[in-house]
Amino acid sequence: MRALLSLAQLNATKNNRCLDRGMSRLQHDVVIVGGGVIGLSVAYALSREGIRATLLDRREFGREASWAGAGMLPPCSERPPAQPFELLRSWSARLYPKWSDALREETGIDNGFRRTGGVDVAWTEDEENALRTSAGRWRSDGIVFERLAPGDYVRVEPALNPSLRVVYYLPDRSQIRNPWHLEALKTAIEARGVRLRPGEAVVGFETAGGRVTAVRTEHGRIPCGQVIVTAGAWSAGLLEMLGIQVPTPPVKGQIVLLRCQGMVLRRIVEHGRMYLVPRDDGRVLIGATEEDAGFDTRPTTQGVRDLLDEAIRLVPALADAEVERAWAGLRPGSIDSRPYLGTVPDFPNLLVATGHKRSGLQLSPATAEAITDLVLDRPARIDLSLFRIDREPAPASDDVFRS
Numbered sequence: 001m002r003a004l005l006s007l008a009q010l011n012a013t014k015n016n017r018c019l020d021r022g023m024s025r026l027q028h029d030v031v032i033v034g035g036g037v038i039g040l041s042v043a044y045a046l047s048r049e050g051i052r053a054t055l056l057d058r059r060e061f062g063r064e065a066s067w068a069g070a071g072m073l074p075p076c077s078e079r080p081p082a083q084p085f086e087l088l089r090s091w092s093a094r095l096y097p098k099w100s101d102a103l104r105e106e107t108g109i110d111n112g113f114r115r116t117g118g119v120d121v122a123w124t125e126d127e128e129n130a131l132r133t134s135a136g137r138w139r140s141d142g143i144v145f146e147r148l149a150p151g152d153y154v155r156v157e158p159a160l161n162p163s164l165r166v167v168y169y170l171p172d173r174s175q176i177r178n179p180w181h182l183e184a185l186k187t188a189i190e191a192r193g194v195r196l197r198p199g200e201a202v203v204g205f206e207t208a209g210g211r212v213t214a215v216r217t218e219h220g221r222i223p224c225g226q227v228i229v230t231a232g233a234w235s236a237g238l239l240e241m242l243g244i245q246v247p248t249p250p251v252k253g254q255i256v257l258l259r260c261q262g263m264v265l266r267r268i269v270e271h272g273r274m275y276l277v278p279r280d281d282g283r284v285l286i287g288a289t290e291e292d293a294g295f296d297t298r299p300t301t302q303g304v305r306d307l308l309d310e311a312i313r314l315v316p317a318l319a320d321a322e323v324e325r326a327w328a329g330l331r332p333g334s335i336d337s338r339p340y341l342g343t344v345p346d347f348p349n350l351l352v353a354t355g356h357k358r359s360g361l362q363l364s365p366a367t368a369e370a371i372t373d374l375v376l377d378r379p380a381r382i383d384l385s386l387f388r389i390d391r392e393p394a395p396a397s398d399d400v401f402r403s
């Protein structure tokens with residue numbers, strides 16, 4: 001760990017080329033297993049510190065949950081929130097515009113980061129009460145919002161059904177086009193010398209003296225100094241091979257993509273677990289179901305119908321849109337809907353960053369920075385104890401930003 005730190009620092013000066021070449025094996029010594037948004041982001045953050053990891057995926061990079069997601073991002077807090085989970089979220093929200101600019105500069109790829117603003121809506125009294133509770137938390141975390149007076153919805157989002165009971169406007173709600181973001185990350189890390197190995201599934205690990213010494217893949221063995229498991233819903237199965245119990249149950253989410261004539265909708269609309277995300281080419285994503293269906297990723301008629309019905313109820317003009325496509329992805333669950341971040345007890349060179357469930361896209365930059373701190377043995381910037389794999393489950397709480 002210390003050796004990596006000093007190498008990273010030396011490498012960052014960029015004038016130690018000989019040393020760098022001589023130590024190149026050590027450079028690829030960090031092996032990241034799973035190249036969704038979490039693995040790609042960790043590889044990116046490490047590469048910015050001079051660590052060129054090896055990144056493995058059993059298929060193409062970023063084709064699972066990270067591709068399937070909607071790309072909604074929460075607003076940034078004006079002051080640091082009190083809770084560790086909200087701190088992680090707020091840190092990530094602050095990093096997104098910076099990462100988006102840096103990625104565009106490095107790769108020429110626009111990741112679609114847009115501050116489109118959003119509305120959270122309620123039909124019933126119970127939903128109104130739930131939103132009022134969320135608004136109390138937004139206020140204490142310094143999140144900008146406005147409760148719109150009845151009849152004033154048109155000013156913010158004219159397409160909304162006028163019979164909605166309550167509408168809150170959050171001007172800083174944002175989004176990315178996640179497939180573009182994944183492409184930008186992949187392009188950036190490739191250019192920075194990260195060793196990319198798609199189509200190479202990890203099938204086991206070798207250990208000695210309480211350390212992981214090599215990763216075994218379908219194609220051979222890769223000796224390693226440090227391993228980071230970022231394999232989404234498949235993380236539990238991989239860690240099980242080392243006798244480590246970290247539940248990451250797949251949580252199926254279906255999405256329907258509509259193509260509209262012109263810009264029917266401009267703001268993100270959230271209603272409970274359901275949402276509409278307008279893209280700037282007139283498309284609208286309708287998400288998402290939440291199902292326990294194992295590793296099945298087929299969209300179903302029931303799932304698609306429920307999403308379409310609710311979308312038309314929220315925004316009646318969507319009844320005329322064309323249905324372009326439907327798909328499903330597998331969110332990596334956890335014991336309490338919070339991610340697992342950190343070093344595995346008893347394996348000091350094994351780290352995990354997984355279990356982000358509905359929030360993996362939004363939390364990916366801060367997750368990557370936090371893991372980079374651990375790899376470089378730097379002081380943690382936020383308290384990660386809430387995210388330990390051996391924690392007690394956090395009490396059930398209704399997330400203020402679910403996505």
Ligand SMILES: Cc1cc2nc3c(=O)[nH]c(=O)nc-3n(C[C@H](O)[C@H](O)[C@H](O)COP(=O)(O)OP(=O)(O)OC[C@H]3O[C@@H](n4cnc5c(N)ncnc54)[C@H](O)[C@@H]3O)c2cc1C
Pocket residue numbers: 033034035036037038039056057058059060061062063064065066067068069070071072073200201202203230231232233234235238252253254255287288328329330331332353354355356357358359360361362363403
């Ligand atoms: C419908 C839907 C909507 C969503 N909307 C949002 C949203 O708006 N905002 C948000 O923040 N989040 C959203 N999410 C959640 C988000 O997509 C996930 O939390 C996030 O993508 C998880 O990223 P990941 O990298 O951990 O997992 P994944 O993207 O699933 O990546 C894991 C990778 O590991 C690889 N892998 C698995 N096993 C192995 C192995 N043995 N060897 C090598 N590689 C392996 C897989 O091939 C895969 O590429 C949504 C998810 C869904 C399904």
